[in-house]
Amino acid sequence: MSALRRAIRPTKPARTAEAASHWRLYFFRGSLFLVGLVIVGRLYVLQVVGREKWIAMAEEQHTVAQALRAEWGSIALRDGDLAYPVAVNREYKLAYVIPKLVEDVAGTAVALSAVLGVDESLVRERLSDRADPFEVIKKKITPEEEAKLKELKLKGVNFLPEVYRYYPAGELASKVIGFVGPSDLGEIGIYGVEAGWNGELHGRDGTLSQERDAAGRWISLTDREHVEPEDGDSLVLTIDRVIQYEVEKILAESREKFNADSGSAVVLEPKTGKILAMASVPQFNPNEYGKTEDIGLFMNPIISLPYESGSVMKPITMAIGIEEGKVSPHTEFVDTGVVNEAGYNIQNAEGKVYGRSTMTKVLEESINTGVMYVERLVGHGAFRDRLRSFGFGAKTGIRLPAEHPGNLKNLDNLKSTIQFLTASFGQGITVTSLQLAMAYGALANGGVLMKPQIVDRVIDRDGEVRPIEPEEVRRVVSQETSKAMGEMLRSVVVNGHGKRADVPGYLVGGKTGTAQVAKSGSKGYDENITIGSFVGYAPINDPRFVIVVKFDNPKDVQWAESSAAPAFGSIMRFLLSYAKVPTTEPIKK
Known part of the structure; x- marks a missing residue:
């Protein structure tokens, strides 16, 4: 039995080895099958599921796309029946070098620095990079600079035309126009x-696409994809060139005379809402905006x-009181010089006391207690609603960026x-000059509030002119209230603090405001x-111009x-003369 066991014992390992060999073969075949499945699956994803993506990537590697820049539309001011351009496109030259073509690096650097006014060491550094095919030295060089460099015949120095935005009027209306930048x-x-x-101004850029070979060269026999650029529209603003210039001049002179930090003024047509001038000093030159500190x-x-x-703000409060039927120009109240509210004494300017006064006198003498009296009669809710109706606390809708709505939040709690x-006298709430x-x-326009308009007409790339029509917002007071306010504002100029705003021969009305700063x-x-501040309009009997200074x-x-x-x-005075508005009042000699 033991011999038999010894005889059959060697055969067991042989069978085990054979089984293991078969198992390894099955495992190898299975692995190959699984790898094959993964590869087939991946190919399916690449060729079927992601087919569009990979085709696009392949085409991108063999396609050159070039942007076709649209031409910006121009901006112009009104100039009589003509248009005065203030933003146009202008071609400048860019000076660049191809470093590997420069024979004398030191000499070329000295010459470029001297002619273009750029740092010599910086130029030398750029010229020294021989592997760089293109190095910009200076943009927007002058014709004189280009001519001098061409005379020197420097190897590797070239010029490239580029189109930039140019503002031929310089600082004129610069804060209205703005500028184009990167x-x-x-x-x-x-x-x-x-x-x-x-x-509208920018238009829409086009594209030009075509296949290229492995070296990046155009393949001339293939089709090109060509999308034409659409040039921008041009704009003619409501701003009058002559009026804008004169307003800026008067502002600059007055600012210097009164030693003010800054000054601003806006002129508009009350019947249309068109802005004829919008100026502030100091200004900036949009051609050199990068130099503005x-x-x-x-x-x-x-x-x-x-x-x-x-x-x-007092005439607005008074107009609300008249419209609500609470007061008239002849309504009287007794001024004691002070109103006590919530433990605070609110006084008239300089502590003055005026006694029995009409509402007209309230505006003439700018009596704080008088408009507080009107506000109490109107009621807080109605007063706030009327202020909002006049447009305070909301943007006017003028199409210019960064318009502020002002702030009436202090009136949230009735x-x-x-x-x-x-x-009621313009404190604790904020408003803009516009x-x-x-x-x-609205007071000048029979009680109708207009939307402010800065663009007079749009001219598309085909030359078609699209006028911008005036737009009414809403009626805020009646014709009767409008007429009464005109008479009261005229009385302020004749009998009150507005005498220096008057123009001989015309009915001018308005109101002063000396505001405190928080x-x-x-x-x-x-x-x-x-x-x-001074806000007013003229002529009172047929208003042509509203001005805020x-x-x-x-x-x-x-x-x-x-x-x-006085500003x-x-x-x-200039506006009435410029517009040839006939005088209606005798002029005292």
Whole structure:
């Protein structure tokens, strides 16, 4: 038995080895099958599921796409029956070098530095990179610089034409126009009309696509995909060139005379809402915007910087009181010089007391207690609603960027009486100069509020002209209230603080406002800083022009009657003469 066991014992390992060999073969075949499935699956994904993606990638490697730039539309101001261009396209040359073609690196660097005014070491560094096929030395070189370099016949120095935005009028209306600058999406309008109307002005770029060979060369026999660019529309603004120039001139002179931080003015037609001038000083040159150290100069304060307007808000309060039937120009009240509310004494300017006074006198003498009296009669809710109806607390809808809606949030709580009382004379709420212009424009326009208009007409790339029609917003007061307010504002100029705004021979009406400026970071107002405003229109019997003039922190005068009022008078005098408006009143000699 033991011999038999010894005889059969060697046969067991042989069978085990044979089984293992078969198992390895099956495993190998199975693995090959699984790998095959993975490969087939991957090929299915690549060739079927992701077919479009890979075709696109292959085509991209063999296709050259070139952008065809659309031409920007121009911007012009009105100039009589003509248009005065203020934003156009202009071709400049770019100076560049091909380093490997430069024979004398040191000499070429010296020459380029001397002619173009660029740093010599920087030029030398760029010339030294022989592997670089293209190095820009300077953009927008002058014709004189190009001529001098061509005379030198420097090896490897070349010129490339590029189209840039150019502003032929320089600083004129620069804060209205804005400028074009670089972005991640290419050149776009930045600030002003350039930004607000970027879509129309920019147009739509085209493309030119064609296959290329492995060396990157065009394959001439293949089809090209050609999408034509669509050039931008051109704009003619409502701004009048002559009026804009004169307003800017008067503002600059007045700002210097009164030693103010800044000044601004807006002129509009009350019947159409068209802006004839929108100016502020100091200004900037859009051709050299990169040199402007204070980017705040790019902002248009007339639409972007709200302020507590002060007493120029009083005629709006009075118009609300008349429209609500609570007062008339002849309604009397007794002024005691102070109103106590919530533990605060609210006084008239300089603590004056006027006694028995009509509503007309309230505006003439700018009596704070008088408009607080009107606000109480109207009621907080109705007063707030009427302010909103006039357009305060909301954007006017002018198509310019960064318009501020102003702020009436202090009037959210109808139980906060003190906020409503101070709002009646323009304190505690903020408004923009444009909102004031449109609100007074409604008083001048028979009670109808218009939408402000900055573009007069659009001219498309085919030359078709599309006029922009005036747009009514809503009626805010009646014809009767409008007429009464005109008479009261005329009385302010004749008998009140607006005398220096008058123009001999014409019926001019308006209101001064000397506003306080809230302290930064604390409660209360800074006693050393004021804002002087004057808002008005003329002729009262047939209003042609509404003007808002504002000076920030005039240091050499205290009251608006000595700063904004005379500047208003100078602008209005020019406007009435320029428009050949006939006189209606005798002129005293």
